Amino acid sequence: MSALTAVVSANGLIVAFLAVGLLLWLSYFMSAQITGGRIHGSAIAILLGLLAAYWAGRATGGSRGLADISLLAGIGLMGGGMLRDFAIVSTAFGVHPSELRKAGLAGSLSIVVGVLVSFVLGAAVAVAFGYRDAESITTIGAGAVTYIVGPVTGTAIGASSEVLALSVTTGVVKSILVMVFTPLLARRIGLNNPQAAMVFGGLMGTTSGVAGGLAATDPRLVPYGAMTATFYTGAGCLLAPSVLYLLVRALT
Amino acid sequence: MIIYGVALLSACLLAGQFAGELLGQWLGVQANVGGVGIAMLLLMLACQSERCNALIAGPAGRGIHFWSAMYIPIVVAMAATQNVAAAVDGGLLAILAAVLAVIAGFALVPLLSRIGKPGEALPPASDHDAS
Numbered sequence: 156m157s158a159l160t161a162v163v164s165a166n167g168l169i170v171a172f173l174a175v176g177l178l179l180w181l182s183y184f185m186s187a188q189i190t191g192g193r194i195h196g197s198a199i200a201i202l203l204g205l206l207a208a209y210w211a212g213r214a215t216g217g218s219r220g221l222a223d224i225s226l227l228a229g230i231g232l233m234g235g236g237m238l239r240d241f242a243i244v245s246t247a248f249g250v251h252p253s254e255l256r257k258a259g260l261a262g263s264l265s266i267v268v269g270v271l272v273s274f275v276l277g278a279a280v281a282v283a284f285g286y287r288d289a290e291s292i293t294t295i296g297a298g299a300v301t302y303i304v305g306p307v308t309g310t311a312i313g314a315s316s317e318v319l320a321l322s323v324t325t326g327v328v329k330s331i332l333v334m335v336f337t338p339l340l341a342r343r344i345g346l347n348n349p350q351a352a353m354v355f356g357g358l359m360g361t362t363s364g365v366a367g368g369l370a371a372t373d374p375r376l377v378p379y380g381a382m383t384a385t386f387y388t389g390a391g392c393l394l395a396p397s398v399l400y401l402l403v404r405a406l407t
Numbered sequence: 408m409i410i411y412g413v414a415l416l417s418a419c420l421l422a423g424q425f426a427g428e429l430l431g432q433w434l435g436v437q438a439n440v441g442g443v444g445i446a447m448l449l450l451m452l453a454c455q456s457e458r459c460n461a462l463i464a465g466p467a468g469r470g471i472h473f474w475s476a477m478y479i480p481i482v483v484a485m486a487a488t489q490n491v492a493a494a495v496d497g498g499l500l501a502i503l504a505a506v507l508a509v510i511a512g513f514a515l516v517p518l519l520s521r522i523g524k525p526g527e528a529l530p531p532a533s534d535h536d537a538s
Contacts, residue, residue, distance in 0.1 A: 220489055264519060370482045375529055
């Protein structure tokens with residue numbers, strides 16, 4: 156037993172490849188046998204991954220899902236920012252820049268609209284829950300933008316740590332909702348072409364949510380959605396602690 | 408050589424992230440601004456350029472294709488490392504704020520997609536793993 160543990164802990168990333176491979180096999184099997192192919196295997200795999208992360212979070216009390224289980228620590232590396240970004244960039248291989256230019260205006264506009272709408276809704280909920288100081292309202296609004304914009308903004312304007320945690324949680328909930336609901340709603344919102352994918356990436360903005368949601372919908376849309384989503388967090392970090400904070404302060 | 412493609416991909420990611428960091432500093436933002444997007448643009452430009460042909464043609468291209476085929480497994484691993492427990496425990500405020508933001512996002516997609524020339528649907532995919 157100790158020999159097996161030694162092998163597993165010395166080969167974390169390899170164990171992760173095996174574990175994710177098995178999970179995908181199970182998901183594609185379920186997709187074909189249970190749903191008759193109606194729900195795509197990758198959508199089921201992402202859902203099972205989220206369920207496993209929930210279970211692991213409950214079991215370990217950690218914040219990194221399955222990666223907090225020592226035998227599966229390699230999943231943290233495989234699903235971490237480095238390999239995720241590497242894989243996202245690789246999807247741009249063979250994409251023609253003219254496709255991007257076609258949706259250039261709509262794509263750029265969607266980033267600004269996405270940041271503003273998310274912020275306003277998040278801030279309104281904060282007010283509805285009784286927050287009255289501009290720092291807390293701005294930080295929670297920024298959390299509804301993404302879970303990176305929230306803490307960056309909160310730290311910059313000096314929000315309390317309780318509000319910071321709340322804004323991170325808001326962003327995490329958003330990213331998970333986008334992962335789960337994108338494949339279900341894709342058809343209804345016309346998300347089946349590069350231009351719509353760019354708009355979608357700009358409106359949602361959460362890189363992990365958009366990456367997961369488009370993977371489960373149609374992987375060929377990934378480069379377009381990822382392209383705008385990657386500028387969204389930057390736009391949020393630019394607007395929230397400056398213009399939007401001043402605006403909230405003027406209103407409170 | 409497969410490694411040439413992988414090396415080109417790495418060079419694009421690093422250059423893009425570096426540009427994103429610089430852009431963030433220049434804007435006075437504590438974040439990387441569009442690093443991954445810039446990296447994607449660099450890779451697209453490299454694919455168009457004659458000079459980079461040796462880095463993407465034949466086996467070298469397979470080095471890049473491998474990583475784009477690994478995209479879904481990597482995203483599944485990413486999903487499995489999210490803090491889902493905290494999201495579920497997030498309380499009404501966090502959940503309500505997120506739900507509203509996501510509903511608004513979905514509702515606005517068809518609206519904003521109408522700007523400019525409407526996109527044409529991709530042909531049905533024969534096999535997702537192929538892409």
